[in-house]
Structure formats: C-alpha cells, structure tokens
Amino acid sequence: ATTNSTDLLDVSPVIPVVVIDDVEHAVPLAQALVRGGIAVIEVTLRTAAALPAIERIAAEVPEILLGAGTVTVPAHATQAASAGARFLVTPGSTRNLLQAAEETGLPVLPGAATASEALALAELGYSSLKFFPAEAAGGVGYLRSLAGPLPNLRFCPTGGVSATNAKDYLALPNVGCVGGSWLTPAATLAAGDWDAVAALATDAASLTG
Numbered sequence: 001a002t003t004n005s006t007d008l009l010d011v012s013p014v015i016p017v018v019v020i021d022d023v024e025h026a027v028p029l030a031q032a033l034v035r036g037g038i039a040v041i042e043v044t045l046r047t048a049a050a051l052p053a054i055e056r057i058a059a060e061v062p063e064i065l066l067g068a069g070t071v072t073v074p075a076h077a078t079q080a081a082s083a084g085a086r087f088l089v090t091p092g093s094t095r096n097l098l099q100a101a102e103e104t105g106l107p108v109l110p111g112a113a114t115a116s117e118a119l120a121l122a123e124l125g126y127s128s129l130k131f132f133p134a135e136a137a138g139g140v141g142y143l144r145s146l147a148g149p150l151p152n153l154r155f156c157p158t159g160g161v162s163a164t165n166a167k168d169y170l171a172l173p174n175v176g177c178v179g180g181s182w183l184t185p186a187a188t189l190a191a192g193d194w195d196a197v198a199a200l201a202t203d204a205a206s207l208t209g
C-alpha cells in the first residue's frame with residue numbers, strides 16, 4: 001500500500017536538504033537545526049557518510065524528524081530504513097523504487113517534475129509530491145500552472161529554492177513546504193559553524209507565504 005504522508009508537508013515551512021561529508025558533523029548539525037526551530041532534516045544518500053550520519057542522528061537527536069533523501073535505487077530505501085530514517089524522499093519515481101520505498105512502511109515523498117509524472121503518482125495514491133528540480137523545471141510559474149488541473153496534489157519544491165525565492169513558492173496554493181540546502185552550506189559545515197546553521201534555521205522557520 002502507498003504510504004504517502006500528507007502530514008510531512010506540514011511539519012515545517014522548510015525541509016533542510018543536507019549533504020554530510022563528515023559523519024562527525026551529523027549530530028551538531030541536527031542539533032543546530034533544532035536549536036534554530038527546524039525539527040526536520042533530510043539527509044541525502046550522496047555521500048559515504050550519509051547512512052552512518054542517519055544512524056547517529058537517530059540515536060542522538062531523536063527529537064528531529066529524520067528522513068533520507070536522494071533515494072534513487074531500491075536498496076537505498078531498505079538501507080535508510082535500517083539506519084533509522086523515518087521518511088524517504090526520491091528525486092524522481094519509478095515503480096521499482098516506489099515499491100521498495102513502500103515496503104519499508106515509511107512515509108514516502110516521491111519526486112515529480114511534470115503533469116504526467118504527478119498524475120502517475122496520484123494514480124498510485126500519492127497526493128504529496130516533491131517537485132524537483134524546482135527552479136530548473138520552471139519554478140514558481142510552472143508550479144502555479146499545475147495547481148489548476150491538479151488541485152488535489154500538494155508539492156514540496158526543491159532544487160534551486162533559497163531564502164530569496166522560498167516565500168514565492170510558499171505563497172502558492174499547492175505548496176505545503178519547500179526543501180533546500182541553503183541552511184547547510186558546505187563551507188559552513190566544514191568550518192563547524194553550528195551557530196550559523198542555527199541562525200539560518202531561525203530565519204527559515206519564520207518563512208511563510
């Protein structure tokens with residue numbers, strides 16, 4: 001059965017999408033987000049540190065809603081679930097990938113970039129989708145255009161979303177939240193500047209449409 005989570009889009013105005021290169025960053029990074037008022041994190045499975053980072057955050061920062069992103073092959077879904085992820089995000093959607101994600105029993109936020117992809121996911125029972133890559137695919141205007149014919153679908157746009165354009169997305173009727181990496185810049189993580197991450201989180205937590 002489809003385990004889409006409509007609630008996931010209501011947890012926070014922003015889901016931080018993070019790339020963790022050093023597993024030692026995982027816990028202070030998650031703590032900084034919580035301190036700033038963002039109690040959700042999507043750890044992307046793009047680095048060797050990602051799964052160990054998910055394990056650490058699950059064990060040491062249980063108050064953050066911890067997800068795994070960049071789930072692109074079926075094995076990722078099971079690995080992320082075993083590591084302690086509580087939701088899964090995919091940049092795009094195939095039947096095999098969705099099936100593996102659904103088998104974990106975790107809520108899944110599947111990616112779509114076109115009306116056809118969104119309709120295919122709606123047929124499978126998904127009503128909350130990731131719109132990716134948001135800016136490159138057409139941005140706010142494109143997503144607004146989907147609201148007319150697809151009024152029952154809600155999106156979390158990610159990919160090129162930033163502190164400057166997040167409000168424009170959040171103002172759309174079919175956007176529940178946005179996702180992005182701007183809260184956790186690589187140089188800031190490398191410098192261990194957790195106060196800077198907390199400050200970016202504070203700004204993000206107050207975003208509204």
Ligand code: 3PG
Nearest residue numbers: 017158159160161180181
């Ligand atoms: C994602 O996986 O959602 C994107 O890579 C995030 O995009 P951004 O780095 O442009 O915010």
